[in-house]
Amino acid sequence: MTESATFKALVLTQDAGKTVAELKALTDADLPSEEVLVAVDYSSLNYKDGLAVTGRGKIVRRFPLVPGIDLAGTVLESATPAYRPGDRVVLTGWGVGEGYWGGYAQRARVKADWLVPLPDGLSSLQAMAIGTAGFTAMLCVLALEEAGLKPDAAKPVLVTGASGGVGSVAVALLARLGYRVTAVTGRPENEAYLRELGATEFVPRETMSQPCRPLEAQRWSGVVDAVGGRVLTRALAETDYSGAVAACGLAGGVDLPTTVMPFILRGVKLIGVDSVMCPAEPRRLAWARLARDLPATLLERMVQVVPLADVPHLAEAILVGQVRGRVVVNPNA
DSSP: OOTTOOEEEEEEEEETTEEEEEEEEEOGGGSOOOSEEEEEEEEEEOHHHHHHHHTOSTTOOSSSBOOOSEEEEEEEEESSTTOOTTOEEEEEOTTBTTTBOOSSBSEEEEOGGGEEEOOTTOOHHHHHHHHHHHHHHHHHHHHHHHTTOOTTOSSOEEESSTTSHHHHHHHHHHHHTTOOEEEEESOGGGHHHHHHHTOOEEEEHHHHTSOOOSSOOOOEEEEEESSOHHHHHHHHHHEEEEEEEEEOOOTTOSOOOOOSHHHHHSOOEEEEOOOSSOOHHHHHHHHHHHHHHSOHHHHHHTEEEEEGGGHHHHHHHHHTTOOOSEEEEETTO
16 A cells, blocks of 8 residues: 555544544545554454444544554554564554544554554454453453462452453453353343353342442452442442452443442452553553463454444444444454
8 A cells, every 4th residue: 555545444523513433535644643654454342432433422532533442453664663564563542542543444653652562372353352351351350360369269250241341351361260250241141152251150230230238248259340330339348358359440330339348347459450551561461461361262252343334333332231242343344
């Protein structure tokens, strides 16, 4: 593809305060001025992408903008020795797809510091099947390990929002590592899917959403929470003595109606997990662990690949919980 050739992109603009998503033909001259030009093989669809594309959240900070908070592909040009043409790379976070042009295009120009070399053994498709959601799930697992959680714990690990992207990968990772996993889902029809990923027990989302006392029966050795709100409140109340909760989501709300009792009477640790501004070294570690610990066969079960034109419709669907597992976006289809 030459400098003057066009490529396909999903571009967000605003019309009378309403966000409009349109497929457009762009050239390299339309891209931001950054250090590394990447031929995008795949991107992915995350909850934050749904908010950006639909305009329902204050995610996009400037217009026009190419959304897509993830991308994986091959370096075409580089103004820095850190990367050379032909290098395979992956990008998640750093405000890409929010304040900077992102992965919903056949080409992207980005800062070198935002990139991570794609680990051996992972294809671009697999990397985007993992994406921000899977990367966040791995950070949660690492946080629980650092807090002392071990696979031989007497009680299972709870995963909330288990049918979603973060939850699906967390279930698969934890089960692969030898933990007993209990999954929380609001869709009973997904239990067979979650059992394939490694969950052995299930709790309805409605149960976890009920008001609870500051301390309830101790049921979980650890928790990966992708929901927040009342679900996180109950998870904290039910976590075992000296257990840990890794919290990374807010789909269930930003309020946390709890008390200090789980923390000072049971020594429960609440660990906030951020994947957006995560430094380079933990990023590389997380991607290396994903390449090692997440079976490709399980990854295939949780992914669907869609063309760029399907993104606006699926952006609506992911916001109302109608997307299961991971959606990979192929801008070249």
